Amino acid sequence: MARTPDSARRSERSRSAILTATRELVGETAYAKLTIEAIAARAGVGKQTIYRWWPSKGAVVFDALLAQSENPDGGGVELPDTGDIAADLKTVLRATVAEFADPAFDAPIRAVLTEVINDPTLAALYREKLEQPVHAAKVRRLAAAQRAGQLRADADLDLVVDLLYGPITQRWLPRSGTLDASFADALVETVLRAFAPVD
Amino acid sequence: MARTPDSARRSERSRSAILTATRELVGETAYAKLTIEAIAARAGVGKQTIYRWWPSKGAVVFDALLAQSENPDGGGVELPDTGDIAADLKTVLRATVAEFADPAFDAPIRAVLTEVINDPTLAALYREKLEQPVHAAKVRRLAAAQRAGQLRADADLDLVVDLLYGPITQRWLPRSGTLDASFADALVETVLRAFAPVD
Amino acid sequence: MARTPDSARRSERSRSAILTATRELVGETAYAKLTIEAIAARAGVGKQTIYRWWPSKGAVVFDALLAQSENPDGGGVELPDTGDIAADLKTVLRATVAEFADPAFDAPIRAVLTEVINDPTLAALYREKLEQPVHAAKVRRLAAAQRAGQLRADADLDLVVDLLYGPITQRWLPRSGTLDASFADALVETVLRAFAPVD
Amino acid sequence: MARTPDSARRSERSRSAILTATRELVGETAYAKLTIEAIAARAGVGKQTIYRWWPSKGAVVFDALLAQSENPDGGGVELPDTGDIAADLKTVLRATVAEFADPAFDAPIRAVLTEVINDPTLAALYREKLEQPVHAAKVRRLAAAQRAGQLRADADLDLVVDLLYGPITQRWLPRSGTLDASFADALVETVLRAFAPVD
């Protein structure tokens, strides 16, 4: 994806050094100890260069995660479609559950959520840039299943998505309960049962 | 509940002044701006008195919320039981959804979650003291319904609870989607449909 | 005297504000109650700016006194020389004795000595910057008297100086005995008698 | 000397434990780091017991030094008298100079002086309890010499004492110059020369 520079003057070298440094530090230290000074030092950049382009530490962290999760080929996210919605959802939810167990994914998401919880502006950005694209892809896959008669016609697909993912978040956030493949499978089976097409 | 003092010497006056001040400040200012110094000043207490009894700001905030939510008559939480599980769950989830919309509840929960996300120790405390008792009460009500033949016999009640509450958390946390009574109703209907007793 | 800045970046405004504030506070409050925070507040300066450039409160106080006592025209101190060593010494010692009685001089010297007593590093600085220049001037004047045949040729001039000033310090420090002009005169007469030229 | 207890109830055990602890700590740590809490802890005593009997840290330190220097047999101090004032003074001043070079004497004196410099009340106590008895003994020895015709009849003996000891203090305090036996000898010879009997 061609990056639209915020300004023609902006140094791409500095920008990416800052985001890389942020990503590294998020993985290395407790989030509460992540400081703008440390990011600047690690990136070999003056503090002012960070303050010039980002309004808060949360925004930097957010951009760092965004840059990481962005699809490099510019295409949007797409869920697998083998024609079997149950199998496909199990594949995806098992992957999701595995990600949450991997510190490399866990740490930056917790970092971003720490900021998102208390900052409505960042929350809006989060919804728009991170949540919505993924959510839409899930809805697209469910719509295909609906068209194929695998989900009841009146199913509220947004609700279906939240029923699939909400319980995962619920358990992941306070590290309660077990997050494993069998939990993912049970989730998919239960939710699909609720939306099974009426005979 | 009889409070077991951490020490015979501990001043109950100071302890409760600190928790009250914390509760007030959480409601008044952005959480990021809540400082131990401000709590101490508001409570009319030396900073050391806070540091003596709590290991971190998060722990104080947690205790403040805990003290607030503790049932004063010592009894545990209990969900209503009119015999109609659907009606009862709708009542409870509508109340939950309303709470999340009320800043008086919203602010302290966001404050606690901010800490819980990044502190496993606090997360364990959160699960034990805040989540588990409520979760158990929900499971108890569902078990009664199950015995009454309103839920299928093989239903995993922990999963039922997470399917009911997960989607709410999911939407509340990043302030996405609408959280209203009709959402609560739809949730209850969908989840009960998934666990409807097999004929 | 051209001040050699410790660093090109150092703010002269802050530096002199700190020294001035220190001088004022030394005169206003008991030395034990003089705090870095009070100096910073009075100077309108961050505490860090003090800690950046001075290692201890004693060093700040020392610099404040040094800045005050420094000869603005860059010239060194010089004792009067009317040709009559007895008269000149009496003039100087009477002035010294008067200074010690004046709180404006007494307070800062006591402040500096409080630190010098216990800090060998500061003591070295004290000897070099405050004591030595004045001591040397006294020796210079005595040397002139010696050349004029007013002092015996083999007189140890360092000893002469200490015999003249030691008794003053001795009485001033614990506020014992009387420190007045007649004491100064008696001192001069006695010491000169000990070093009277041999016929 | 029979100690007059401040109160019949006062625990002699605590009193001496405090003074001993203080003496030890003065010798071990930099004086600025000597705290009442440390004294209480070392002495195995409650802080209140210190505050009950002494008004300030300086007073404790002063008492500790006083207890140490007090003549155990209750007799006052007396200078040696061999009949030769020059020899006797050299003996005494050489001892004094040696004491100042010994950290076991140096540290507590510096500690007491630190307080005496800034506290007139303590200064008065210092003069009365520590300085005056020794000063008086010196004057007694000089008076004997005067009667023996070794000092001029009109000599101001207080001045003689200060001329002998002032220069030592002068050099000792800021650790300037050399303090050795030859300095002591030179001092004695010079001062006695100033007060040599007139033929």
Add this chain to the structure above:
DNA sequence: CGGTAACCGAGACGGTACGTCAAGTCTTCAA
């Protein structure tokens, strides 16, 4: 000779200041 009051060790309390860290702003200097 039993009660009571002052002392004791212990340590929590409300405070003040410490010395450090980082935030966000502003200035200097080299490329």
Add this chain to the structure above:
DNA sequence: TTGAAGACTTGACGTACCGTCTCGGTTACCG
């Protein structure tokens, strides 16, 4: 003319001690 370097003010951190104040537990005097 940008951007690194870093000094600046501000303010909170977490700690150390201050001097005061209970708290039980002796201890010694007194009635």
